Amino acid sequence: MGGAVGWSIGANDAANSLGTAVGSKVITLKRAIILIAIFGFLGAYLHGSHVAKTIGKGIVPLDQLGGNVSLYIALVASFAACAWVVLATYWKMPISTSHSIVGAVAGAGIAVGAPVKYKVLVDIFMCWIFTPVGAAILGYICCQIFKNIFYRFVPHKYMKAIMAFLIISSGCYVAYTWGANDVANATGIIAGSGIISINLSIAIGGIAIVLGIVTWGYKVIETVGSEITHLLPVMAFSAQLASAINVNVYTLLGIPVSTSHSIVGAIFGVGLVRGIRVLNIKIIKEIIICWLATPFISGIISFFVLKGIVTLMKI
Secondary structure, eight states: OHHHHHHHHHHHHTHHHHHHHHHTTSSOHHHHHHHHHHHHHHHHHHHTHHHHHIIIIISSOGGGOOTTHHHHHHHHHHHHHHHHHHHHHHTTOOOOHHHHHHHHHHHHHHHTTOOOOHHHHHHHHHHHHHHHHHHHHHHHHHHHHHHHHHHHHSOHHHHHHHHHHHHHHHHHHHHHHHHHHHHHHHHHHHHHTTSSOHHHHHHHHHHHHHHHHHHHTHHHHHIIIIISOOOOHHHHHHHHHHHHHHHHHHHHTTOOOOHHHHHHHHHHHHHHHHOGGGSOHHHHHHHHHHHHHHHHHHHHHHHHHHHHHHHHHTO
C-alpha cells in the first residue's frame, strides 16, 4: 500500500514542480515529467528522512503499540490516503497528500484507541494554514522584485533564454523539495511500524512517486499550469521559487506540509501582481474546498475501514 500511496503522490503532486513552466510554454510536458522524476527522487532519497520520522511516529507512536496494531494502522491509513488522492487526481484537483496521510493516520489511531498526539496535529494544522499564505506573500514579493529587475536591466534579446533557464531551474528546485517533504507520505508510517528501515522505505517511496509522475502526472499539471491564471514567464519563475523556499523551510523542520498548497498559494500571489481579475476564482474555490475536505475524508475512510476490520477480526 505504501507503494500505491507513492504512485498517487506522483500522479497528483507532479504539477507542483513544473506545472507553471508547462503552463507558461517554457518547457514541454514530456520534458517536464522527466525532470520532475529525476529531482523528485533525489529530494526523496537525500532529504526524505526528516518528515518521515514525523509521519511514522510523531502522530501515532506506531513503534510503541503492541501486537499487529501498528501494521493494521499502517495498512489502512495507506489505503485511505491513496483512495482519496486517486479520486482527486481523476478530478484534476491538486490536493494535499500530506493532509490525506496525516488525517488517515489520525483516523486509524482513533479507531483502535491508540494514543494520538493531538498537540503535534495542532502544530501541523497551524503550518497548513501558514503554508499557502506564506507562499502567496513570497510569490507576490518575488514577482514584484524580479519583474522590475528583468524588464529594466536585462536586454530584451537575452530575456527569453534567461527566463527559460531560471524557470526550469526553479522548477527542479521545487521538485527536489517536494520529493524531500512528500516521500514520507508514502512510506513514513510503514517505516514507523517497524516493517522496514527508514532508508529502504524512502527508496521504495521515491521509486513509486516516479512511477506516478510518468503515468498519470499530466492530469493535475493542466490545472496548475493554466487553469488558475495565465502565467507570464517571470510569474512562473517567481511562483516556483517562492514555493520551493517555503516547502524547504518546513522540510528542514520535519513538518509535513502541502506542496500543492504552497504552489497554488504562490501562483495566487504572483497573480495578484497583475490584479485579482486575472485569477480564476471558480477553480480556486473548488481547490480550497478539496483542501478543507481532504484530512477529514481520508480520516473518516481510515476510521471506518479499521473499525470494520477490528470488529470482524476481533483484534
